[in-house]
Amino acid sequence: MRQRHSSRFKQLIAMILITFSSSVMAEDRVLIFAAASLTNALTEVGDTFKADTIANPTKINPVFSFASSSALARQIAQGAPAQIYLSANQKWMDYLVKQKVVAADSRVTLLRNSLVLVAPNSSLLNNVELNKDWDITSAVSSSRIAVGDPDHVPAGRYAKQALESLDLWQEAMPLLARASNVRGALALVERGESPLGIVYATDALVSQKVKTVATFPENSHKAIEYPLVIVGHNTNFATRIFYRYLQTKAVQAIFVKYGFEVLSI
Numbered sequence: 388m389r390q391r392h393s394s395r396f397k398q399l400i401a402m403i404l405i406t407f408s409s410s411v412m413a414e415d416r417v418l419i420f421a422a423a424s425l426t427n428a429l430t431e432v433g434d435t436f437k438a439d440t441i442a443n444p445t446k447i448n449p450v451f452s453f454a455s456s457s458a459l460a461r462q463i464a465q466g467a468p469a470q471i472y473l474s475a476n477q478k479w480m481d482y483l484v485k486q487k488v489v490a491a492d493s494r495v496t497l498l499r500n501s502l503v504l505v506a507p508n509s510s511l512l513n514n515v516e517l518n519k520d521w522d523i524t525s526a527v528s529s530s531r532i533a534v535g536d537p538d539h540v541p542a543g544r545y546a547k548q549a550l551e552s553l554d555l556w557q558e559a560m561p562l563l564a565r566a567s568n569v570r571g572a573l574a575l576v577e578r579g580e581s582p583l584g585i586v587y588a589t590d591a592l593v594s595q596k597v598k599t600v601a602t603f604p605e606n607s608h609k610a611i612e613y614p615l616v617i618v619g620h621n622t623n624f625a626t627r628i629f630y631r632y633l634q635t636k637a638v639q640a641i642f643v644k645y646g647f648e649v650l651s652i
Contacts, residue, residue: 417449417629418468420459422475422613423568424500424542424586427593428645429453429473432638442632447625455540455568464488469618470626471633473497475569475587476541480614490617493630498613499648501588502545504601507579515601519554523562526583531564533575533584541611542569546585548608573597587611589646613647 421429433449436442452459452469460479463469464486472489474480477496483489506512515521523532535543543565550556564581566572569590576584577596584597591599617630632638639649 415445415447415625417447417470417625419449419451419471419473419629420463420467420469420618421451421453421473422456422459422541423453423570424475424590425473425613426451426453426570428589428642428647431645432633432641435637435641436629436632439637442635442637443628445625445628447628449629453570455535457539457541458567463618470622471615471630472618473613473615473633474541475500475611475613476544476609477612477614478544479541480616483616483618488618490620490622493617494614495616495634496612496614496650497633498642499650500611500613500646501605502542502549502603502608502611503586503588503591503599504603505573505576505584505586505591505594505597506582506600507576508596508598509579510582510598510600512583512600513598517553517601517603521553521555523555523559527562528582530580530582531562532559533564533566533572533581533586535569535572535586536565536567537563538565540566540568542572542585542587545608545611549585549603552604552607592646612650 429451433451436449456474456476456479460483463472463483484491504515534546537543537547547556550559564575569586572584573586573590573594575581577594591597615633617626642649
């Protein structure tokens with residue numbers, strides 16, 4: 388009988404410890420939904436944070452989910468358990484504010500980017516003059532221009548705005564290879580499946596397989612801005628710590644390293 392009670396007691400203690408451990412892990416884990424173009428920079432930010440015993444004495448673990456800003460915003464609106472959201476444009480942040488699923492007073496704009504035309508390193512193209520006389524059809528021949536889907540992906544929307552501004556949209560529209568996010572568009576060019584792609588300057592910078600052949604004028608599209616926000620309203624300690632860390636000088640230096648323009652907050 389005593390053995391039975393002892394066994395049950397041990398099982399009870401084990402269940403309590405598992406429950407306690409799970410709650411601690413949940414408290415110390417921060418899930419960040421972020422635009423695909425931030426993949427390299429934020430991965431380094433996360434590694435740096437985890438190794439920094441001063442900034443992160445309680446061993447908070449940032450976990451990232453990268454995709455197009457639109458897909459992530461819709462997931463958050465439907466109740467996805469993200470705690471921080473970093474978008475590649477203001478539109479999807481506005482959407483979440485209207486849905487009242489983010490803490491609007493925590494919204495800050497961290498970064499800016501620029502839009503470029505890239506080609507595989509093996510391409511004979513080196514400098515493309517972007518104007519209404521550019522013959523896109525000849526440039527892509529029988530292939531297509533890789534872009535984030537303009538109907539859903541911020542990078543694709545900026546590309547559409549830029550091409551419209553240059554009176555090139557009607558010619559370009561049937562020639563687009565639409566990717567689910569900007570990194571998907573970059574991959575098409577890296578693999579040589581598309582002879583040209585429109586991506587962010589930061590994407591071109593991290594790739595060793597493509598080269599920038601033109602930069603779209605800043606006034607040809609809306610400013611490419613990255614707003615940051617806390618998801619929900621009853622945030623835990625770990626979320627607040629990492630949210631503040633993303634705005635520190637140390638993190639700004641990492642973003643600059645990856646080609647982003649850091650905005651003063």
